[in-house]
Amino acid sequence: MLSTIGLTVGYGSRTVINEASLNIEPGKFIGVIGPNASGKSTLLKTMARLLKPLGGAIFIDGKDLWKMSNQEVAKKIGIVLTEKIQPGLLTNYEIVAMGRYQYTGSFARLSHRDKLVIEESLRATGALTLADRRFNEISDGEKQRVMIARALAQEPSILILDEPTTHLDAKGRVEIMLLLRKLSREKKIAIIASTHDVELAIRLCDKLLVCNTGMIKIYDVPEQLVEEGGIEELYGFNGELIFSKDTLVAEPVVRDGSDFKVFVIAGGGSGLLVYRLLSRLGYRFITGVLHKGDIDYAIAKGAGGEVIAEEPFREISEESYNTALSELKKTDLLIYTSPPIGKLNQKNLELFSAGNALGLPIIYYSRDKCKELNLENCEHVSSISQLENLLEKHRRNSLRNRKNFAIIKTE
Template sequence: MASIHLAICDLTCSYGSNIALDGVTFQIRRGDFVGLIGPNGSGKSTLLRTISRVLRPQLGEILLDGQDLSLFKQVDLARRMAVVSQENPVDFDFTVEEIVMMGRYPHLSRFEREKPGDLEKVRQALEMTGTLSLARRPVTELSGGERQRVMIARALAQDPEVLLLDEPTSHLDIGHQIEILDMVKRLNKDRGLTVIAALHDLNLAALYFDRLILVKDGKVFALGTPVEVITKDNIRAAYGSEVLITRHILSGRPQVVLLSGEGLGSGPGSAAGPAPPAGWRVSRVRVHVIGGGGMGAPLLEGLVNMGFQVTTGVLNIGDSDWEMARTLGIDVVEAPPFSYIGEKEHLQNLEAVKGSDVIVLANIPFGNGNLKNLEAAIQAADSGKLVIVINDRGAGRRDYTGGRGTRKLEQLLEKPVIVARDDREALEILVQRAPELLAAGHRSPAAGH
């Protein structure tokens, strides 16, 4: 196991009477690649500034290879630790090479000129960051991504053991964000560089960093692997946001999907509905969605966002509704890709229908492969279940069965079902009927209190 490179011990730091860091303690191993995350004002930047000795802590200590950082001369610390700040204003027309050469100053005596070895270190730093071709250009002419790479090159020219980065991807578009993090990750791997970086983008942090430290109110709230730190409970507690945690399709790393917030679901195609009645626990209402062809996805998202228990089926594996259900963590009755619904899947779907309070038939197209989904809705209505049918354009325009789908839909509509024009109206109906559904199932809204 790698040795402890950096130890933060009970660190407390204040701005006047405002405590910015409160008893922060953690350890960084040599060669670690660590991301600092947390809401604005949580203390991420203050922590980096304190580690780099820009700020002096009121209490606690920072140890670099077991030595108290406060005992280091500034020039000695600069030879071992480099910092790339959040803002790097350069108002003069220094060339890129001149900017990067500034990283060699800790290795030069007061009036000493650069030696061939220093020039070689600068060349290596430019090469590692992909900025060698920019060496003669004024830094003021560079794009944001190019300038950030130059600042990292300057830090690398210091030949440090530890690299601190404060929001290295801020103000960059997604392409440049990926470029910067790919580069830093490569440097960590190839040079064994210990890296600590503060990021505001949770998905990028989870995707790139091996360990994460979640900071809240100046304290370490969670520390561990991305899987251990990026959880629904941690994000809710630290950020006050309701999220879903999914897995990146290639890396398997956790990714954050925002569920709630002002204006969420107000755009075109959204199924966001009204708030449930005060006191009623919609989480006790079980809704089974019969979807397919992407017509159920907004409805599934809206239902989960509002707190209903949701199941769905039958959906073919790979269908966009199936993808959404998997993303949202919904139980799915599934069939093989591009196949007809078989008797086995049909019976599983009927079991899901039986276990639900409400069945919602999305505005799906009908083909010979999914007619059993219509039959499931008919059986639900026959059994006395509340069935909501979303039907905004009639069956004829979405029937690809030569009329069989239309006849089955007409059969369903003759039963005591509720017809909604769109997903939003279906959600409004569900909210209106929630008290009745809970009472019918003897599930009092006060249960559990």
């Protein structure tokens, strides 16, 4: 087990984290998150004995880290840093074999057991098929697997990784985080990794260490960070981003086309792409009536939309319907996404008919046309690209009509 008592870390006389006391248990995957320059890398490098602490102490299995020999430390701690290595023509097998250096003695000869450990480390990280290839010939994601295998070959009880998902695409980031979670459980080692992938950290880590304003806050249950509003506090979104507690995704708030307002009748997941499109285009939108707990409810709120909601498992009330109707009258366009309709949301069909009666421009977004609705005055689109083109056309028309109205009013 790794533990710290009153650990203070920094560079020179500059303190970045002050008096942190931690206990890192075997078999746990620990995520370290925080804004840039909050001390994440400095903390990990100090724990790995690459930097001297400014104060306090670090213990591994009860022994003071700074009183252990280099060989002892290498057998206890494996490290993967963000810096890219330049190993020349070395193969991946040879790189992983470097993890056995502290076991091979003066002549650095690999024993039969050393070779077994190297092979198992490659296998555990999904890199065995890469063994005979040169390191400089493989992808960034594959390189990261090889570097983790090298650290595993040390047979450490603690694995420290500084931003292991940097330089990786979305698929690679998920794969590496899943791999680390799996290794912590299968190998019964403590894995400590810093990351900017907050959503993945909340989903996959057993515990979070949050670095901010010179302090570390420990979340034994990662979901606590969301529950307590810690994401917004940590990154100071200031209205430019909305962090959705429902989806664990930070959505940018764009208001480039805020003079144009759209009403969306959706539900059951039928509005997901529409909400994201409207958010990206910067259009203000309102949607309803949605039941709380509906996936559309969560996504719409996360995308910065106004949501008219009804309690779960209840029919849409007259109050909710009238609120929606009142808002519908203030919008420039209605989009109907062909949601599944049942007894509980039957009034959304009435809302559609009301929009038709008001003479609002209506876009019907669905793969197929609905036979139950009067679509005579509607424009039907079956793809999101068609919808984007129509939205821009209606926005231009709306602006033109407003200018004409302003001219008439002035005259």
